Amino acid sequence: AQKITQTQPGMFVQEKEAVTLDCTYDTSDQSYGLFWYKQPSSGEMIFLIYQGSYDEQNATEGRYSLNFQKARKSANLVISASQLGDSAMYFCAMEGGGSNYKLTFGKGTLLTVNP
Protein backbone atom coordinates (compact mmCIF):
# COMPACT_ATOMS: atom_id res chain seq x y z
CA ALA A 1 0.00 0.00 0.00
CA GLN A 2 1.15 3.52 -0.73
CA LYS A 3 1.13 6.35 1.75
CA ILE A 4 1.78 10.06 1.50
CA THR A 5 2.54 12.13 4.57
CA GLN A 6 2.37 15.90 4.69
CA THR A 7 3.29 16.98 8.20
CA GLN A 8 2.62 20.71 7.84
CA PRO A 9 -1.09 21.51 8.13
CA GLY A 10 -0.33 25.19 7.52
CA MET A 11 2.59 27.33 6.40
CA PHE A 12 3.14 31.07 6.21
CA VAL A 13 5.60 32.87 3.94
CA GLN A 14 6.32 36.47 3.11
CA GLU A 15 5.76 37.60 -0.43
CA LYS A 16 8.86 37.21 -2.64
CA GLU A 17 10.45 34.68 -0.30
CA ALA A 18 10.94 30.96 -1.01
CA VAL A 19 9.03 28.26 0.83
CA THR A 20 9.40 24.49 1.10
CA LEU A 21 6.41 22.21 1.56
CA ASP A 22 7.28 18.80 2.94
CA CYS A 23 6.16 15.46 1.57
CA THR A 24 7.31 11.97 2.48
CA TYR A 25 6.04 8.79 0.92
CA ASP A 26 6.04 5.07 1.47
CA THR A 27 5.80 2.45 -1.24
CA SER A 28 7.14 -0.96 -2.10
CA ASP A 29 7.01 -0.23 -5.83
CA GLN A 30 10.27 0.26 -7.69
CA SER A 31 8.68 2.50 -10.28
CA TYR A 32 6.37 5.30 -9.24
CA GLY A 33 5.54 8.93 -9.88
CA LEU A 34 5.22 11.86 -7.52
CA PHE A 35 3.00 14.86 -8.09
CA TRP A 36 2.11 18.17 -6.56
CA TYR A 37 -1.29 19.77 -7.04
CA LYS A 38 -2.51 23.22 -6.00
CA GLN A 39 -6.07 23.76 -4.81
CA PRO A 40 -7.04 27.42 -4.45
CA SER A 41 -10.12 28.51 -2.55
CA SER A 42 -12.13 28.16 -5.77
CA GLY A 43 -11.76 24.40 -5.37
CA GLU A 44 -10.12 23.41 -8.64
CA MET A 45 -7.16 21.01 -8.67
CA ILE A 46 -4.22 22.38 -10.63
CA PHE A 47 -1.31 20.16 -11.63
CA LEU A 48 2.03 21.75 -10.75
CA ILE A 49 4.88 19.30 -11.18
CA TYR A 50 5.78 15.64 -11.70
CA GLN A 51 8.81 13.56 -10.72
CA GLY A 52 9.40 10.02 -11.89
CA SER A 53 11.20 7.66 -9.54
CA TYR A 54 13.89 6.98 -12.13
CA ASP A 55 14.43 10.61 -13.08
CA GLU A 56 17.94 11.56 -12.11
CA GLN A 57 17.35 15.27 -12.04
CA ASN A 58 14.92 17.13 -9.85
CA ALA A 59 11.88 18.36 -11.75
CA THR A 60 11.39 22.09 -12.25
CA GLU A 61 8.46 24.04 -13.66
CA GLY A 62 8.93 27.78 -13.54
CA ARG A 63 8.93 28.86 -9.89
CA TYR A 64 8.21 25.31 -8.74
CA SER A 65 10.87 22.71 -8.14
CA LEU A 66 10.67 19.30 -6.57
CA ASN A 67 13.45 18.34 -4.18
CA PHE A 68 13.48 14.56 -4.70
CA GLN A 69 15.51 12.53 -2.21
CA LYS A 70 14.85 8.91 -3.04
CA ALA A 71 16.79 7.36 -0.18
CA ARG A 72 14.83 9.48 2.29
CA LYS A 73 11.58 8.93 0.40
CA SER A 74 10.89 12.62 0.32
CA ALA A 75 9.54 14.84 -2.45
CA ASN A 76 9.40 18.37 -1.13
CA LEU A 77 7.96 21.21 -3.19
CA VAL A 78 9.95 24.41 -3.32
CA ILE A 79 8.19 27.58 -4.43
CA SER A 80 10.55 30.44 -5.17
CA ALA A 81 9.63 34.13 -5.07
CA SER A 82 6.22 33.54 -3.50
CA GLN A 83 3.29 35.54 -4.80
CA LEU A 84 -0.02 36.37 -3.15
CA GLY A 85 -1.72 34.12 -5.68
CA ASP A 86 0.23 31.16 -4.35
CA SER A 87 -1.99 31.12 -1.26
CA ALA A 88 -3.80 27.79 -1.54
CA MET A 89 -3.91 24.20 -0.35
CA TYR A 90 -1.10 22.07 -1.76
CA PHE A 91 -1.37 18.31 -2.13
CA CYS A 92 1.41 15.83 -2.67
CA ALA A 93 0.41 12.62 -4.44
CA MET A 94 1.91 9.48 -5.88
CA GLU A 95 0.89 6.97 -8.48
CA GLY A 96 1.67 3.33 -8.27
CA GLY A 97 3.93 1.22 -10.36
CA GLY A 98 2.98 -0.80 -13.38
CA SER A 99 -0.12 0.27 -15.22
CA ASN A 100 -2.10 1.41 -12.20
CA TYR A 101 -2.14 5.17 -12.38
CA LYS A 102 -4.43 5.94 -9.49
CA LEU A 103 -3.19 8.68 -7.23
CA THR A 104 -2.77 8.49 -3.48
CA PHE A 105 -2.93 11.95 -1.92
CA GLY A 106 -1.63 13.42 1.30
CA LYS A 107 -3.79 15.54 3.58
CA GLY A 108 -2.43 18.76 2.19
CA THR A 109 -0.67 21.90 3.42
CA LEU A 110 -2.42 25.24 3.51
CA LEU A 111 0.01 27.91 2.36
CA THR A 112 -0.64 31.55 3.15
CA VAL A 113 1.48 34.21 1.47
CA ASN A 114 1.62 37.45 3.44
CA PRO A 115 2.15 40.83 1.74
Place this chain on the structure above:
Amino acid sequence: GAGVSQSPRYKVTKRGQDVALRCDPISGHVSLYWYRQALGQGPEFLTYFNYEAQQDKSGLPNDRFSAERPEGSISTLTIQRTEQRDSAMYRCASSLLGREAFFGQGTRLTVV
Protein backbone atom coordinates in the same frame (compact mmCIF):
# COMPACT_ATOMS: atom_id res chain seq x y z
CA GLY B 1 -13.71 19.28 -24.81
CA ALA B 2 -11.18 21.79 -23.58
CA GLY B 3 -11.20 20.48 -20.04
CA VAL B 4 -12.80 17.87 -17.84
CA SER B 5 -16.45 18.72 -17.39
CA GLN B 6 -18.55 17.48 -14.50
CA SER B 7 -22.25 17.85 -13.95
CA PRO B 8 -24.08 18.83 -11.97
CA ARG B 9 -21.76 21.19 -10.07
CA TYR B 10 -23.99 20.98 -7.02
CA LYS B 11 -26.48 18.33 -6.02
CA VAL B 12 -28.70 18.26 -2.97
CA THR B 13 -30.62 15.05 -2.49
CA LYS B 14 -32.69 13.44 0.18
CA ARG B 15 -31.42 10.45 2.05
CA GLY B 16 -32.40 7.26 0.31
CA GLN B 17 -32.52 8.73 -3.19
CA ASP B 18 -30.24 7.60 -6.00
CA VAL B 19 -27.90 10.10 -7.68
CA ALA B 20 -25.91 10.00 -10.90
CA LEU B 21 -22.83 12.14 -11.36
CA ARG B 22 -21.49 12.72 -14.84
CA CYS B 23 -17.96 13.23 -16.10
CA ASP B 24 -16.97 14.24 -19.61
CA PRO B 25 -13.18 13.83 -19.91
CA ILE B 26 -10.76 15.63 -22.17
CA SER B 27 -11.19 14.37 -25.70
CA GLY B 28 -8.80 11.53 -26.44
CA HIS B 29 -7.88 10.83 -22.85
CA VAL B 30 -7.70 7.10 -22.27
CA SER B 31 -7.80 7.03 -18.48
CA LEU B 32 -10.62 8.37 -16.34
CA TYR B 33 -10.62 8.45 -12.54
CA TRP B 34 -13.15 9.15 -9.85
CA TYR B 35 -12.12 10.56 -6.48
CA ARG B 36 -14.00 11.71 -3.41
CA GLN B 37 -12.78 14.60 -1.31
CA ALA B 38 -14.05 15.36 2.16
CA LEU B 39 -13.67 18.87 3.53
CA GLY B 40 -10.11 19.55 4.62
CA GLN B 41 -8.79 16.28 3.21
CA GLY B 42 -7.01 15.16 0.11
CA PRO B 43 -8.91 13.37 -2.65
CA GLU B 44 -9.49 9.68 -2.08
CA PHE B 45 -9.44 7.24 -4.97
CA LEU B 46 -12.70 5.51 -5.88
CA THR B 47 -12.28 3.84 -9.26
CA TYR B 48 -10.70 4.23 -12.66
CA PHE B 49 -11.13 3.21 -16.30
CA ASN B 50 -8.88 2.73 -19.26
CA TYR B 51 -11.12 3.18 -22.27
CA GLU B 52 -14.38 1.46 -21.28
CA ALA B 53 -12.79 -1.12 -19.01
CA GLN B 54 -12.98 -0.57 -15.28
CA GLN B 55 -9.44 -1.35 -14.16
CA ASP B 56 -9.70 -0.81 -10.45
CA LYS B 57 -12.72 -0.31 -8.23
CA SER B 58 -11.03 -1.01 -4.96
CA GLY B 59 -11.81 2.45 -3.60
CA LEU B 60 -15.58 2.22 -3.93
CA PRO B 61 -16.81 2.26 -0.31
CA ASN B 62 -19.60 -0.30 -0.71
CA ASP B 63 -21.95 -1.82 -3.25
CA ARG B 64 -24.17 1.28 -3.31
CA PHE B 65 -21.46 2.90 -5.43
CA SER B 66 -20.97 1.95 -9.06
CA ALA B 67 -19.43 3.53 -12.14
CA GLU B 68 -19.51 2.95 -15.84
CA ARG B 69 -17.92 4.30 -19.00
CA PRO B 70 -19.74 2.37 -21.70
CA GLU B 71 -18.22 3.99 -24.79
CA GLY B 72 -14.83 4.89 -23.39
CA SER B 73 -15.64 8.56 -23.06
CA ILE B 74 -18.31 9.93 -20.69
CA SER B 75 -18.52 8.25 -17.30
CA THR B 76 -21.27 8.10 -14.71
CA LEU B 77 -20.79 7.51 -11.01
CA THR B 78 -24.00 6.28 -9.41
CA ILE B 79 -24.76 6.23 -5.71
CA GLN B 80 -27.84 4.29 -4.72
CA ARG B 81 -29.84 4.85 -1.56
CA THR B 82 -27.73 7.84 -0.55
CA GLU B 83 -26.74 8.37 3.06
CA GLN B 84 -25.57 11.51 4.83
CA ARG B 85 -22.03 10.15 5.02
CA ASP B 86 -21.94 10.22 1.21
CA SER B 87 -21.87 14.03 1.30
CA ALA B 88 -18.58 15.18 -0.23
CA MET B 89 -16.98 16.65 -3.32
CA TYR B 90 -16.78 14.06 -6.08
CA ARG B 91 -13.99 14.71 -8.54
CA CYS B 92 -13.30 13.25 -11.93
CA ALA B 93 -9.92 13.36 -13.64
CA SER B 94 -8.60 12.18 -16.97
CA SER B 95 -5.19 11.54 -18.46
CA LEU B 96 -3.64 10.09 -21.58
CA LEU B 97 -2.13 7.20 -19.64
CA GLY B 98 -0.81 8.12 -16.23
CA ARG B 99 1.40 11.15 -15.67
CA GLU B 100 -0.50 14.41 -15.52
CA ALA B 101 -4.13 13.95 -14.58
CA PHE B 102 -6.47 16.87 -15.26
CA PHE B 103 -9.26 17.35 -12.78
CA GLY B 104 -12.75 18.65 -13.31
CA GLN B 105 -14.39 21.23 -11.07
CA GLY B 106 -16.13 18.52 -9.11
CA THR B 107 -19.68 17.86 -8.01
CA ARG B 108 -20.56 18.94 -4.48
CA LEU B 109 -23.03 16.35 -3.19
CA THR B 110 -25.09 17.10 -0.11
CA VAL B 111 -27.37 14.43 1.29
CA VAL B 112 -30.02 15.82 3.65
